[in-house]
Amino acid sequence: MANFGGGLEKRIRLTRRQSVGVTVICTFLGAAGQVLIKLGAAQLGGSTSPVAMITNPLLLGGYVLYGLMTVLFVLALRDEELSILYPIIALTYVWVTGLSVWLFRETFNLAKGVGVATIVAGVSILGWGSEK
Amino acid sequence: MTGTPVSSMLLVLVASFVGSFGAVFLKSGASRLRFNLKHLVTNYPLALGVGLFLLSSYFFVLGVRRGELSVLYPLVSLGYVWTMLWSRLFFGERLTRSKCAGLLLILAGIAFIGLGARR
Numbered sequence: 120m121a122n123f124g125g126g127l128e129k130r131i132r133l134t135r136r137q138s139v140g141v142t143v144i145c146t147f148l149g150a151a152g153q154v155l156i157k158l159g160a161a162q163l164g165g166s167t168s169p170v171a172m173i174t175n176p177l178l179l180g181g182y183v184l185y186g187l188m189t190v191l192f193v194l195a196l197r198d199e200e201l202s203i204l205y206p207i208i209a210l211t212y213v214w215v216t217g218l219s220v221w222l223f224r225e226t227f228n229l230a231k232g233v234g235v236a237t238i239v240a241g242v243s244i245l246g247w248g249s250e251k
Numbered sequence: 252m253t254g255t256p257v258s259s260m261l262l263v264l265v266a267s268f269v270g271s272f273g274a275v276f277l278k279s280g281a282s283r284l285r286f287n288l289k290h291l292v293t294n295y296p297l298a299l300g301v302g303l304f305l306l307s308s309y310f311f312v313l314g315v316r317r318g319e320l321s322v323l324y325p326l327v328s329l330g331y332v333w334t335m336l337w338s339r340l341f342f343g344e345r346l347t348r349s350k351c352a353g354l355l356l357i358l359a360g361i362a363f364i365g366l367g368a369r370r
Binding site: 189192193194196197200201202203205206209212216227228229230231232233234235236237238239240241242243244245248 | 274275277278280281282284297301304328331334335337338339342344346349350352353354355356357359360361362363364365366367368
């Protein structure tokens with residue numbers, strides 16, 4: 120493919136903070152995807168028909184969000200260490216716990232509260248503590 | 252105590268292991284990412300990474316169908332430990348104190364959420 124502009128590849132490089140931010144967005148998408156897949160699975164009932172699994176709009180929405188999440192995560196990984204970004208994906212647990220209480224009326228208890236707070240603390244240390 | 256079948260534990264453990272390699276290949280694909288069609292369709296590490304993630308979620312779904320999340324979640328979260336090790340081993344990333352502290356807190360947090368989800 121033609122490369123106009125003299126050979127040197129110019130591209131936008133993400134700073135550490137930007138890569139971390141993109142990964143956090145990934146966790147929103149992943150949590151929303153999980154909710155859609157849960158709703159879609161409920162809609163299917165006990166059906167295990169592969170056709171139903173790829174034509175159900177809720178499930179499809181979930182897959183699309185997962186796909187989008189993967190694309191964004193790869194973009195974040197281009198410029199940042201895997202050992203910083205991958206654990207941040209654990210924030211998904213935090214959003215899913217909240218969404219499950221809100222949408223599916225699951226119980227919220229002390230253990231979940233401690234878990235959510237501890238994950239947020241861990242991700243904060245990873246995201247901010249590893250400044251170059 | 253209802254107990255958690257060993258088969259479920261093994262399935263989520265395999266899922267965590269396969270998923271950690273998914274992350275390794277995504278990273279390796281991401282490092283050589285170029286935005287033209289030829290490079291994208293021949294970026295095999297990227298395709299392999301996505302494939303391993305799909306495989307991992309298949310094992311995960313099979314695994315969490317039975318058993319207690321308070322037992323299974325900590326096993327799933329071992330995937331973060333494997334990935335940290337592979338990052339050091341394959342990409343020479345440094346394991347700093349803040350990475351290890353952050354990882355430990357995340358593991359503890361996931362274990363607590365699993366405890367809170369006792370059925």
